[in-house]
Amino acid sequence: MTNKDTIQSKLNIDTIRKDFPILFREVNGRPLVYLDNAATSQTPRQVINTIVDYYQNLNANIHRGVHTLSQEATDAYEEARRKIQEHFNIAKPHEVIFTSGTTHSINLVATGFTSFLDKDDEVLVSAMEHHSNIVPWQMLCERTGAKLKVIPMTVDGELKMEEYNKLLSQKTKLVFCNHVSNALGTINPIKGIIDAAHGVGATVLIDGAQAAAHIKADLQALDVDFYTVSAHKMCGPTGVGILYGKEEWLNKLPPYQGGGEMIAEVTFEKTTYADLPHKFEAGTPNICGGIAFGAALDYMNAIGFDMITEYEDELVRYATEQLLTIEGLKIYGTAKHKTSVISFNIKGIHPYDIGTILDKLGIAVRTGHHCAQPIMDFYQIPGTVRASFSFYNTKEEVDVLVEGVKKAKSMLL
Incomplete structure (x- = not known):
């Protein structure tokens, strides 16, 4: 054998x-020979059954109702948040923000940083990024006048780390890199990227969409500022994902969307915002998707x-x-x-x-x-x-x- x-x-x-x-x-x-898992993975019965069970037995809005269905749905949704926290070794459950996926998560951060950048600041992205980790930063630079610089790559599909270190300076405010390249499969040395960026006072977002199904990232050990994941890449449903952010940064960033759930008090004169994580979770979320994401993590961790x-x-x-x-x-x-x-x-x-x-x-x-x-x-x-x-x-x-x-x-x- x-x-x-x-x-x-x-x-x-x-x-x-x-x-x-x-x-x-x-x-x-x-x-069928299904070899398009980088686009979306397939869904096991265990997760499909969770989705069916939600709509058959729990279907209600969350965080708002005193009735039994609402309370049970809220408990299941927040339990999924705790599963995600544990899986990625995140310090606090409110550092897990439910989003519609990695693209939503990146845009949330890019929009929030608009008020933090000046025209002399610099933003670094790697040469092997998905468009979702390029275009939002280009838009951010257009809004602020900051300069976008690119970490070059070799013909083998590896980042030129010496060139990266040369690009870093006191002007560097943000660094963005994928954990794994969706086009090449390269596993990038993100711990070194994060540490070097922090050495010049820069903030780091790592796109974990392609990595999460293959690598169990320890976000506290990585000391990353932001990390993004889409559930559908790891046996979960489409339309749901998470943004991890350090509490200090999530408190600094303004809300991305306004609406129900993300408020503490509303008058026509002034609105105050809810605490984390609700500050970034306006409106009715993909409740079933969040619960199913937790079930997908259970399934993969059991293996x-x-x-x-x-x-x-x-x-x-x-x-x-x-x-x-x-x-x-x-x-x-x-x-x-x-x-x-x-x-x-x-x-x-x-x-x-x-x-x-x-x-x-x-x-x-x-x-x-x-x-x-x-x-x-x-x-x-x-x-x-x-x-x-x-x-x-x-x-x-x-x-x-x-x-x-x-x-x-x-x-x-």
Whole structure:
């Protein structure tokens, strides 16, 4: 038995896969091979059942009612907040702000910093960011006159840390970086990035959207100021996520939206705002989504993140080895530390054409620039084929992918 088989057996992938109904459907007459997990992961029965149970038995607005349903829904929602706090080792539950996802979280912070920046200040972002961690900061710089500077990357898809340290100065007020690149799979050295930024008095936001499903981040150990997560990347529902923020920063930032729930007292002359976390949670939230996010964390923690990381790393190594046997195939993103993403092209073939044929074979991958167009411009390519993996994928599915790519190549060249 190989080490790879041992890991797959320890994790009991066959049993895990039974928790995901969608994995047993067919697409274009073929068994589905779902390899688009970086876009969104699939949802296990345990989380689906939580969603159904909420609407069947708990459905009521929260924090506002004295009746039983409202109180039970409030308790379940706040219990989910506590689960998130514990999972990410966050000091206080009110440092967990429920949002609609990572994009919402980043925009909340970017908007809040408008009054804190001057025209001589500088904002640093990495060269491998998702558009959601570029555009809000560009908008912030347009509002304030601050300058946006870019931490460069190498051809292997690693940040140039020496150049980063040179960019840092007393003018640096904000640093933004993803924990894991959605287009390349690179795991960035965020602890070093955070510590160096703090050394010049800068504030740091880490986009954890791609990391959270693969790496269990300890936010107190990282000493990060802000960290963002989307539930749908880690077996939860779409439309919900969290912003972690240090209490001192969340108290400084103004509310992002006005409305119900985020107020302490309202008159036509003046409004005072509620305490954390409600200050940033205006209106009726995605109650069911928040509760289901907690259920998704329960599910993944029951499997164990150490096991998940070990298995996914082995799966990516195997997929990399097999794909590189195809002549003309080039992988973009060969960092020493990476996870769960393989972006590739075949010389002479547009990635969209490969993706279209793979779909006809029941294989779901993503093609294009993956909302990371600056990365594609860096490599001078229109985009890539991206296969992204989760703990419920198998070596056998990798084999199907490889054969599918070979078939696409034979049809297109």
